[in-house]
Amino acid sequence: MNASIPADSTAPLASSVALDSRRGLNRTIAAFFSVASRAYDQRTLQRVVYQPPQDEILDLLRRQGSRHIVDIGCGTGILTSRIAEELRPDTVYGIDMSPGMLARARERSQLVQWRNEPAEQLGLPNESVDAVITTTAFHFFNQPLALAEFHRVLKPGGLLAINAINLRARWAAPAQRLTGTRFSPAAAPSPQQMVDLITIAGFELVEQHPVRRPWYSRPWPDMLTVAVRR
Ligand SMILES: C[S@@+](CC[C@H](N)C(=O)[O-])C[C@H]1O[C@@H](n2cnc3c(N)ncnc32)[C@H](O)[C@@H]1O
Numbered sequence: 001m002n003a004s005i006p007a008d009s010t011a012p013l014a015s016s017v018a019l020d021s022r023r024g025l026n027r028t029i030a031a032f033f034s035v036a037s038r039a040y041d042q043r044t045l046q047r048v049v050y051q052p053p054q055d056e057i058l059d060l061l062r063r064q065g066s067r068h069i070v071d072i073g074c075g076t077g078i079l080t081s082r083i084a085e086e087l088r089p090d091t092v093y094g095i096d097m098s099p100g101m102l103a104r105a106r107e108r109s110q111l112v113q114w115r116n117e118p119a120e121q122l123g124l125p126n127e128s129v130d131a132v133i134t135t136t137a138f139h140f141f142n143q144p145l146a147l148a149e150f151h152r153v154l155k156p157g158g159l160l161a162i163n164a165i166n167l168r169a170r171w172a173a174p175a176q177r178l179t180g181t182r183f184s185p186a187a188a189p190s191p192q193q194m195v196d197l198i199t200i201a202g203f204e205l206v207e208q209h210p211v212r213r214p215w216y217s218r219p220w221p222d223m224l225t226v227a228v229r230r
Pocket residue numbers: 026029030033050054072073074075076077078079095096097098101117118119120134135136137140141142
């Protein structure tokens with residue numbers, strides 16, 4: 001993993017400072033998930049929390065016919081591997097900061113190109129993919145920097161699908177109390193803030209709605225934002 005600014009970087013000073021100050025936090029989050037990776041694939045947790053947005057994004061990619069796809073903050077690679085196996089695109093990348101999560105992902109599939117790098121500094125070439133997706137991870141990213149990277153690696157007209165926590169949702173406060181996430185290092189944008197963030201980064205909103213969830217997981221407060229790269 002290399003989260004440092006390359007020597008020849010021409011990134012504006014503000015971005016460099018933001019990325020630099022974020023590095024400590026990224027390391028902590030990556031270390032946390034390396035430990036959490038041991039329990040992460042637990043069936044009920046997956047079914048209730050993580051699977052509904054993954055199903056929805058898989059469906060979206062299927063309808064779009066995307067051929068070069070990158071899953072950012074892919075974790076143990078459950079969705080990334082499903083994309084590779086169920087959609088058989090030309091290229092699928094699974095990218096994550098946490099070595100522990102990626103170690104599990106690598107065991108899951110050899111069809112995916114797994115990469116240990118931060119969302120804020122991807123190693124992929126410019127305009128090299130036609131879909132960037134991310135599930136239950138965006139609230140950990142430095143969002144303006146990550147979105148600038150998503151814009152850079154996407155081809156014009158490419159698809160961006162972000163599944164993120166929505167703290168304005170009806171069940172957000174009770175869910176936070178229950179899970180203790182009120183004091184987490186995560187930063188979840190409101191729906192309008194998300195639209196502002198993606199618009200500033202050069203994307204055009206296509207749709208935004210609460211994730212379609214079965215009744216037993218409906219209190220989980222998250223949304224799906226879909227956009228295209230201008
Ligand atoms: C809650 S897990 C979600 C994993 C997977 N997307 C899913 O739906 O199951 C969040 C993941 O985001 C990763 N992550 C957090 N911050 C990151 C960053 N700045 N760059 C890349 N990955 C990051 C963590 O290591 C973790 O694996």
